Amino acid sequence: MSRLSPRALNCAPSPTLAITAKANQLKADGHDVLGFGAGEPDFDTPQHIKDAAIDALAKGKTKYTPSAGIPELRKAICEKLKTDNGLDYAPGNVIVSCGGKHTLYNIFQAMVSEGDEVVIPAPYWVSYPEQVKLADGTPVILQTTDETNFAPTIDQLKAAITPKTKIVVLNSPSNPTGAMWPRATIEALAELAIQHDFYVISDEIYEKIVYDANEFISIAALGPEIKKRTFTVNGMSKAYSMTGWRLGYVAAEAEYVGAMNRLQDQSTSNPTSIAQWAGLAALTGDQSFLAEWCTEFDARRKLIVAGLNGIDGLSCLMPEGAFYVFPKVSALYGKTTPEGKTLQSGDDVADYLLATQKVAVVPGSGFGADDYVRLSYATSRATIEKGVARIAEAVAALK
Known part of the structure; x- marks a missing residue:
């Protein structure tokens, strides 16, 4: 046994x-293997970001930090969310974790209980349903196809919601398809969340990598009621080619961030200190x-x-x-x-x-x-x- x-x-x-x-x-x-598997940019981390990590090492910034991240980085994340997404958050609404995957894990652990349903449109990133199960929740898979450009229809979303629905996962642009949800569908999801009082995890890790005239929409920016119900997830891995640095973050209501902070206190504690200073340089430095x-x-x-x-x-x-x-x-x-x-x-x-x-x-x-x-x-x-x-x-x- x-x-x-x-x-x-x-x-x-x-x-x-x-x-x-x-x-x-x-x-x-x-x-001679040609690898198309890894989901990480092949570009090197920009030099000014690496220099910030070297500088942090030289200055001895190698000790424990607050579990939720250094104040300077959390403040910079708030400024980024305001500038890029039109979202007003205070540092107490933000927690920095060991990558976007860890951020999502913390959310599911803090918010999901046995019997809760989490609606996950498919195709989905591989870790969503597994992390829901690790939190004793039930993944509800909402199947989409290439006929709708891998976005759920509004009718599909409405049909998937039950009294047990706790969270709906939104990932646009998407891993694995690269598809983006139409504005009307995102607005409909926001209305459903308010009407049925469930939460939305908006995984925005690919927000900077958008093509043509496609519009990136941060669902929490659609109004104060949906903002209260949204976990805005992002990180440094994709936009800044910092996959190995392991820095992710979420902005949400302070009560929920506090719960995630307690979980992080008892699991990983803080993300790597020097990576955080590099992350600060990523957000505040040259973006060209x-x-x-x-x-x-x-x-x-x-x-x-x-x-x-x-x-x-x-x-x-x-x-x-x-x-x-x-x-x-x-x-x-x-x-x-x-x-x-x-x-x-x-x-x-x-x-x-x-x-x-x-x-x-x-x-x-x-x-x-x-x-x-x-x-x-x-x-x-x-x-x-x-x-x-x-x-x-x-x-x-x-x-």
């Missing part, structure tokens, strides 16, 4: 981390590189979508934000590989591409959408071109 707790036994591993680990092992074994990065991401976006749509059997929408594409691969089901295996799922397709072409993509099953695979285009154009060519070769070999 296992001595592990039910929560540990029921928690699924992250497929994105798993595929990245598998690709890295193949690279270590000497294979963001436009340059988005221009390059945009070029990669167009390159990879055109390439994938040029492969018979693949269908890929143009993402509106973030740095992922989510091509549909179900037209390949029923086909047989040269090795004699019949493809029956997105997992099979991902395994086939990695085994035969050394192209690492993440199967859609981990995102609640088995007929798709996810590729990150946070990599060079040369890698994209080579990867698309290898995928085309693999598809052409099917019978």
Whole structure:
């Protein structure tokens, strides 16, 4: 009989981390692997941010800080939210945690009890439902499709709400699809939250990576009543290429932030001190590189979508934000590989591409959408071109 707790036994591993680990092992074994799995910018952390961390080290800023983060960083986050999102918060409404993932974990632990339902539109980021289950809540998956650009309809949202609904998760731009919710849908969600008195977690980690004329909307800015019910989540990982620095934050009502602070007191305590000073430099320093990065991401976006749509059997929408594409691969089901295996799922397709072409993509099953695979285009154009060519070769070999 296992001595592990039910929560540990029921928690699924992250497929994105798993595929990245598998690709890295193949690279270590000497294979020419093209990795499209990792959800992190390939740009280096800007120098002024690294310099701030070096300066913090030199000045001995290496001790414990308040669990919720240094006052200077929390104040800078408030200023960022005011300037970028039109949101008024005091430092007491903000807590800094060890990455956006940790921030979300704290929210679910603080707010969700057994019997509570959390509505999660699919395709979803892999950790949302697992973190809800770790809080003894019930994930309610709201399935969307490419026919609605992976955004739920207003009618779908209304139908998903029950007396047990505690939270609805909003992630726009989305991981894994890059899709953005229309303004009318976000406004409808705000109205439903007020009417039925549930909360919204607005995961805004990709807010700075938006293309064309698409409009980023922070739902808490739609009015005071929805602001009271919103957890505005963000972090340094994507916009500032600081994935390994592990800095995320949330702004919410002081009562809820206080509860998360108590949880953090007894778990991690403060995020790394030097990372916090670097985060302060990220928010208050030069932002011009963001436009340059988005221009390059945009070029990669167009390159990879055109390439994938040029492969018979693949269908890929143009993402509106973030740095992922989510091509549909179900037209390949029923086909047989040269090795004699019949493809029956997105997992099979991902395994086939990695085994035969050394192209690492993440199967859609981990995102609640088995007929798709996810590729990150946070990599060079040369890698994209080579990867698309290898995928085309693999598809052409099917019978």
